[in-house]
Amino acid sequence: MSALLRDRRGAFGAVVLLVVLICAIAAPLVTSGAPSAQGDIVATRFVPPLKTDVHGVFHALGTDRFGRDVWTRLVYGARISLSVGLLAVLVSVVLGVVVGAVAGYWRGPLAVTLLGLTDFALALPRVVLLLLLAALWQPSTGLVIVVLGLTGWMSVARLVHGEVRALAARPFVEGAIALGARRLRVLVRHILPNALTPVIVAAALGIGNAMMLEAGLSYLGLGVQPPTPSWGNMMASGRDTLVNAPWVAIAPGLALVLVVLGCTMLGDALRDVLDPSAR
């Protein structure tokens, strides 16, 4: 852990993610008012950043076309965007670990089928699939999580498959089998804990990627639906007012870049720290 924080990229990533996470959890404390509340629209809309509106309320990041505070929406949007990213990656990691472990440990027709399925899914154009799935059902936050999870497990499965196959031939596994441990127990207790290093790295990188895709779907109107704020639909609504209120689109985009950057840096640092041979 301390090695991770001594790496400058790791420290940067950890700090960014921690700050965003704390803001998202403590949303009511760092903001005032509800994210979707619309008050005196005509008087308070399009207030520029760092200005005070006619009612004397200060807006650090300005207001949008409905007079809603952009900072408040950004913080509440972080809750949605972060949880979509985390949960989607959780779904794909669980799926990927199960498929990869089974295919790597039990050879035979089952492994061949699973590997074929993985290669096939890997070759599918992901965004086309995302568009189809997201557009065909009623768009919702839950659907976005499921869809992102279902289209993101393949690289994890491949990583785990490789690791499990290599580990299964190692002496300590043979030792465990010789001691009479059941195969499932050997897999879960002895092999998987040793195979998870690349998965952690892939998950860190995957969270950033999933958040970016969520924002993309919401931007096209196929993801999280307004008035619930997500960084994607905030950018979409900022697009319509780009000329008179560019800050509405700039703020969520910058936040997204920062978080994805944090995830990537943290992932890179994790890889170096956890796997010294790759340095």
Next chain:
Amino acid sequence: MLARLGQRLVAGIAVILGVVVLTFLLLHLVPGDPVEIMLGPNSTVEQRAAQRAALGLDRPLPSQFVTWTLRFARGDWGTSIAKGQPVRRILGAAWPATARLVLLSLVLSYVIGLAVGALQAARSGSRTDTLLSVASVTLFAMPGYWLGLMLVLVFTYWARWLPGFGAAGFDADYLTRGGWLVDRLRHLVLPLTTLTVIGIGGAARFVRGAMLDTLHQPFVTTARAKGLSPLQVIGRHALRNALTPVVILLGLSLPVLFSGAVFVEAVFAWPGVGRVLVEAVQARDYPVVMAATAVSAVLVVAGNMLADLLATWLDPRVRTAAT
């Protein structure tokens, strides 16, 4: 070599078929009726049934699928339910715009990314390397649609230099030949820049890694020991060997670029396949969605195969390993 090509071809066709079957099933198993969208909420049950029969949507799914596949293979891609135009004309008008955008940005981002990554590897650990690393990872983290919006904001709304929407101006048909070309190029600048800039981030990151791996190999030490200049070591020996994984990535990044193009086309109202697909999905336009998905699957598979071939040509080891 030929056997390898054959294998790849079979696998590629399997993927395309899989995509088509999956799309077909998804389209028909989920709620949402194109006939209802087409005729509006005020249509009677009889009208809808008649329309459904006219479109062949009342027949069982397997029979619909076989009919569709046979017709598609013969080149009859059907008629758009939403627009009433032949699907082939819609996609035929759209694909050159996407191809232009994706291929140009692929070439540009790899040429620039290769140069940046090679420079970084040559100066590994220096301040230039750190700076360029931060820059490329930042670009890598940038969502295309947002970068596109920002470019439109700066260059279209604030500076008023470049058009931000569409592939041609409203007056395009009345321009002279030179003016027409300038108009086209000006419309291309912002979407192309968006896609390319993001591509550079990924390419530079990858090239740097591949180059660093190569620079630690014994033959590079030999080349240095022979007294070759650093430029010769990098250019003649290291870069050429680091190129194999890069070319493979190039093929793999074609689908990624195509995905990026879907979002970028949405931002810039670029009349390409991505926009056709988004519109068709929203209108439940079955024939267009099916054809657009099949076409993008073919593009993706072809990109992967092309990369495989290029890698074989570049690296004799892959060639001999295959035979």
